[in-house]
Amino acid sequence: MASEHEEEVRVLGKWASPFTHRVVLTLKLKGVAYKYFEEDFANKSDDLLKYNPVYKMVPVLIHNGNSLPESLVIVQYIDDTWTNNPLLPQDPYERALACFWLKTLDDKILPAVWNACWSDGRDKAVEEGLESLKILQEALNGKRFFGGETIGMVDIAASFIGYWVDILQEIEGLELLTIEKFPKLYKWSQEFVNHPVIKETLPPRDKLFAFFKASASKNKDSTA
Structure with missing residues (x-):
């Protein structure tokens, strides 16, 4: 019921x-x-x-x-x-640490990577984006997911990195999140997008690609 x-x-x-x-x-x-x-x-x-x-x-x-x-x-x-399938750790320290990464993602990492994706290859923006991805990879600390063996709140917060970045970097001809540069983070992204619940929830890749491709073209036309 x-x-x-x-x-x-x-x-x-x-x-x-x-x-x-x-x-x-x-x-x-x-x-x-x-x-x-x-x-x-x-x-x-x-x-x-x-x-x-x-x-x-x-x-x-x-x-x-x-x-x-x-x-x-x-x-x-x-x-x-809804307390089933908790997404934050119960241990006070681990919970606080997860909250730190949630804030860091939105305040520092995601803005830097977003700017890098739309940078037209500008060195400073790309450098800052790569540095942010390095920070995020180190936060994995050898775990399968940021939440450990299961999806946690930090994984959910990082979904832009796990799915959107691959599309945006292809549109712009960039190499940000690659297996060569960030093997652990790249492996996480593949585990993330292929998780059964996540896979069925993500927007279709071709539709998302077309949407952002059109946005990129519109932005370039407006600044030409």
Whole structure:
């Protein structure tokens, strides 16, 4: 029988967004039923303006009438609300360390890698992106996943690295996350995208490639 939590869960998101994917993936891993609503940024829905009036961005989780923005805030809320398959360690130190890497990912690593992906090969941006990937690889510390033998919250937060980067670097003709440069992190990315739940949840690669290819062309045209 479905729990009361599962009956009133909605997600406002964007299909191509790795941040929306964090939320969807977490719900899938927890086995939580939800309704998904795709947002059009050119014509934002009344719900988006109502439930995230500060940033007016996705993702937004609406649970029992209460709303939460920001993907990491949402993911931690889901983990605390549906306690099966915990995504954060129970040990206080390990939990705090995972939270440190969650913050480091969003504050330092993901922005650097994103900038490198759209850098047109500029040396400084690529160098900073590679340095960030090096930091992330060292955080694996010989483990299969950042969460150990199973997917954890840090793995979910790093899904952009695990899937989106491969597509973006191909579009831009870059070599960022490769097996030669980062063998352990590359192996993690392959384990991650081939995890059964994650594999069925990720946006189709060809569709995502076309979306970002069009975005890249549009950006280049606007700066020509």
